[in-house]
Amino acid sequence: MMRNLSDRQKNWAFGGLGVGCFALLLSLEIATENDDLSLLDILVDALAMLLTIGAAVGVALVTLRLQVQHDEKLALIRDLEIARAEGNGWRNKVRSHLAGLKAGMEMQFQDWNLTPAEREVGLLLLKGLSHREVAALRASTEATVRQQAQSIYRKAGLPGKTAFVAYFLEDLFAPEDDMDGRAISAKDGLDWHRA
Numbered sequence: 001m002m003r004n005l006s007d008r009q010k011n012w013a014f015g016g017l018g019v020g021c022f023a024l025l026l027s028l029e030i031a032t033e034n035d036d037l038s039l040l041d042i043l044v045d046a047l048a049m050l051l052t053i054g055a056a057v058g059v060a061l062v063t064l065r066l067q068v069q070h071d072e073k074l075a076l077i078r079d080l081e082i083a084r085a086e087g088n089g090w091r092n093k094v095r096s097h098l099a100g101l102k103a104g105m106e107m108q109f110q111d112w113n114l115t116p117a118e119r120e121v122g123l124l125l126l127k128g129l130s131h132r133e134v135a136a137l138r139a140s141t142e143a144t145v146r147q148q149a150q151s152i153y154r155k156a157g158l159p160g161k162t163a164f165v166a167y168f169l170e171d172l173f174a175p176e177d178d179m180d181g182r183a184i185s186a187k188d189g190l191d192w193h194r195a
Helices: 007-032 039-111 116-126 131-138 142-156 161-172
Strands: none
């Protein structure tokens, strides 16, 4: 029943329970006391009961909050496991396609007669790294990477990095049709071609 209540409703329920317990305990204390009670005796007894009941209500609220956090943690773990499984499934499904793409890229690099260093730089540029980042990864200078990149573009007959990346990525995306139904290509209007 408590799981169907909101946090605010649970707080009010525990507060009401605490007040009810306090009133009941104070009534029992007064009713069972044989001696004459002064106002001070009643106040001391009331304060002791309030502290006891307050502690009990506090423990109950903390326990409820811990249960809610535990449930949230379990839900997050379950969602994470689902996301991991979906990610692994996607990777397994496209693994052969990626291997074929990499083999095709290697064949094209061979056709362009790229050196091993140029091939490595080319792959890192295709991953989106800047010249500075490639230089840091390869423990070389930015100027060296820039020269290797220019050599790649020259051997490929491409004007620069954008055309180099587009050379490999353009065919991965289905072409969009313009208003006349003609396929629009990133190469439209550009003076470079595939070697």
